[in-house]
Amino acid sequence: MATAKRRAIDHFPCNHLLDRKHKELGRDLEIREMTVPDFDSTIDDKIGDDLLRLIFTACHPVLSTEARLALTLRLLGGLTTDEIARAFLVPEPTVAQRIVRAKRALAEAHIPFEVPRGAELAARLSAVLQVIYLIFNEGYSATAGDDWMRPSLCNDALRLGRIVAELMPHEPEVHGVAALMEIQASRSAARTGEAVLLLDQDRTRWDQLLIHRGLAALERAEKLGRARSLLAAGCHCRLLRARALRPEETDWTRIAELYSELAQLTPSSVIELNRAVAVAMAFGPAEGLELVDRLTSEPSLKSYHLLPSVRGDLLAKLGRFDEARAELERAASLTRNARVRDLLHERIRACAVGQISERPT
Secondary structure (H helix, E strand, C coil): CHHHHHHHHHHHHHHHHHHHHHHHHHHHHHHHHHCCCCEEHHHHHHHHHHHHHHHHHCCCCCCCCHHHHHHHHCCCCHHHHHHHHHCCCCCCHHHHHHHHHHHHHHHCCCCCCCCCCCCHHHHHHHHHHHHHHHHHHHHHHCCCCCCCCCHHHHHHHHHHHHCCCCHHCCCHHHHHHHHHHHHHHCCHHHHHHCCCCHHHHHHHHHCCCHHHHHHHHHHHHHCCCCCCCHHHHHHHHHHCCCCCHHHHHCEEEEHEEEEEHHHHHHHHHHHHHHHHHHHHHHHHHHHHHHHHHHCCHHHHHCCCCHEEEEEEHHHHCCCCCCHHHHHHHHHHHCCCEEEHHHHHHHHHHHHCCCCCCCCCC
């Protein structure tokens, strides 16, 4: 009884001290919550995908857009430094430096690895969408290796794009990017195995479900407002379907117009190259070649195999086979994808005998 009495006496001041500590910790927590960014676990639950959570986290405004994309594509997208460099048409050391600087900046700023909400979430959306589409693009047209496509990357990007569309249903840019990926992915079955030119593909193998999903996403984006990426989606949509049941019914004139609009909205040497192809199909190879020749001095396209590839095709269609063969050989030396290289060698052999397909690469 004496021992119990002493323990009870000691217990009362201990409880009092503990209560006081709890109150102090509560006040400290309130102060901390007022000074940190606005994050919410409910947003984290809504995203419902660990990879997407990390992408939103890594695309922090403290980094430049280029650094966000490079870091996220390397650490979370599974792309190599070389593949990222190809996506941005910059030297590989430049991308490597961006990644190193991005890591250092995040560490020095003590950035919390949490999912943002509200304005913070919206501020990172554009970078997140770029990351998702670049992952898809590498899957759709592999930089290197023996396979023309990397389907797992395409599937990951499609899944992430659909989640973002559900998470932010009122953002037109989200649906525009989703439409672009769905429509491009619909051609995957016709692109397996050997490299096949677009207009030579078996259209019966195109996935109609993905086409309908893409068109539905495009309609949602149009209803919400015209986004920067929406026009790109429209270009590829017209390129894919153009209300044509057969390749020769493709409305190349309209496609060329859309690429012209896109070039004004987001100037890019790659967009100009695509426009040149559309112009060549609509108005003849001579007009297309004139546009391509303007790009030959563009530094960003110096190592881009599609520039000499397109130029070689247009030269061949004009009967200038020796020049065409030289351009196609240069394109074959620049690509590191075995399937694309095989296709280029096939066209080089066609030039040697004075025969070339009318299909654009």
